[in-house]
Amino acid sequence: MLNNETIAVAMSGGVDSSTVAAMLRAEGDNVIGLTMQLWNQRRLAGREGMPESVQGRCCSLDDVYDARRVAQQIGIPYYVVNHEERFERDVVLPFVQEYLSGRTPIPCSLCNNHLKFNQLLLVAQQIGAERIATGHYARVAYDEGSSRWQLKRPADLSKDQTYFLFGLTQEQLSRTLFPLGDMTKPQVRELARQHGLALAEKPDSQEICFVPGGDYKRFIDAYLAEQGEALPDTAGELVTTSGEVIGEHTGIHNFTVGQRKGLGVATGSPLYVIQISGANKQVIVGGDEHLYSRTLRAKRVNLISVADLQEPMRVTVKIRHRHEPAAAVIERSGDDEILVTFDEPQRAITPGQAAVFYGGEVVVGGGWIV
């Protein structure tokens, strides 16, 4: 591909990034494997009900071992770099704070913005690699017409990770390769097999890397306990959309918009979390029909395919990772804010999540839902 250039591959110990490393090495590039040590999996082990031992999580010892063995097998230098402090500051702490404020965070996007494509890119440059390659299912290309780097959806839409990459800047995109962008997952596994990688059959990791088992409430409890802090008291009232108090809850971080279970009240018809009010610790519940909205506001916007949004634009918008992009119009509504108006009402628009705008397969940009 780009011989004699040195490329650093971000290796997680999974089949995607391992295959990328093998591919680039086989093409003759100078490849260096890097794994970021982001979170000490043993740190909260056993606290507040957290599991005693953790396996198969990104950056667990098993995953580092797997990544290292792949590097050894394909014959590339391999290093593990310690970014635990930064990860805690830029990903874990905001994660906890967002939940305690009644929002549903996306740590993976923060990790991409601050660690993978920021800190890791810096390390790569420092050690002589001008670019990094990752196993993300996405595509990046330079568009001559607009003189901008573009982020695009991959061939395998079922694995599309562009939702988590909306925060990438032009500088970051110019230094990133996504070699798997044109491949399907089965094709990647097949390629891994061809390269003789034992982990070709390794299952994908689906959850948040620092929350084993996916129980984020237990994680928040354990983390705060470790910090010597008590879980802040965010207990409050369960309120209907018309303001009637119908019950109590034990903490707003236990809820997310659209949630049906765990409300603790039984009424004739199903009730869903419509809104979480961090300020007065209220969880507002209502029927399914209240979950729908035609608009949302997105702040801290990052635009990729265009430099600025001067006029309204027709796009499709994802409001969470598992969501079919919905037709909408986006327009500037403030200094750093974009108003999204959907053609059709969308269900469970959740503050804390991202709204990512697409022009066909091109990522126009995105912002954080307020």
Add this chain to the structure above:
Amino acid sequence: MHRVYLDNNATTPILPEVFDAMRPYFGERFGNASSIHHHGQETRAAVENARDAVAELLGCSATEVVFTSGGTEGDNLAISGLIARGDHVITSSIEHHAALHACTHLQELGCEVTVLPVDGRCRVDPGDVRRALRPTTRLISVMMANNETGVLQPVEEIGKIAAEAGVLFHTDAVQAAGKVPIDVKRIGCHALTISGHKIHAPQGTGALFVKKGTQLRPMFHGGRHERSRRPGTENVPGIVALGQAARVASAALARGDDHKMAAMRDRLQTGILAHVDEAHVNGDGAERVPNTANIRFDHIEGEALVIALDLKGLAVSTGAACSSGAIEPSHVLVAMGLSSDQARSSIRFSLGKQTVEEDIDFALGLLPETVAHLRALSPRYRKQTVSS
């Protein structure tokens, strides 16, 4: 790629004469040293010859030398072997993790551990040792030379304090052996650890000096080897290597080779400080072993520097590696009063007997440009130069 190795405090290459000494014991002379037949007799002789050589290096008698698998075992054997439940132990904040964790593990046995601080030059204050003594104190464990900074500790003074108080004194001399003379009588220690792979013998070898008359509880139970202090069939080739390495070390010290080593280290150090701005020696001003220079390069990540240098062929290190292979900030540098950032900006250069002047030239050629490259990319450096 031309590679230069300046990480001898992590491990050293086996010297040719050491490997030569080992060879017969892989093939022709293979007997179990405890067997009574000819084959055992000849390896027994080799083991005892090696023991004499180690005793000579340490200034003790052969019966006071126990062969082990290395520094970690030696530290653990000494520390757990010399105390009893409920005892008080005094140690320092700059000990190698083997000793430090062996001490903190004792807390599970109801022991109390006092961890003494160090000053800005990485030195333990003997006064602090004295002040920490209690009626229940059984053991003081303070290392002879620190592995990260190379700084020598006041072990003779601590030995005197231990003698006065009737308390046992163990010292981890893993980084001191072969670099500075060791005389266990002068030091006044009851136990002293050395490690083979730090003195050009193989990994998996070592020895523990245990002063005659000192009761040591063994960790292993089994045969009567090493006077029952450390059962297990002897690693004959390894022990032979350790003995030869000890002979080489004794001869080198007698010749004054340590001064030549110090001169090379000083040239490296001076050269770096002269050609790289904002570089400082950690532990500057303190007496150090002749092979070590721990230098901090402000405004960069030591981890990135180590990797960048490795990719250009120069091997050095920083901090301690954790089980994933990522580097953790050095507890030693932090104990000396360095900030977290400063600790992360420090790297350790450590020379070996095989190091030649060309190696120093190579390192001096690489350092300035590599540090400059990292600084150019460092947001911290740019921010600080803009504001100054």
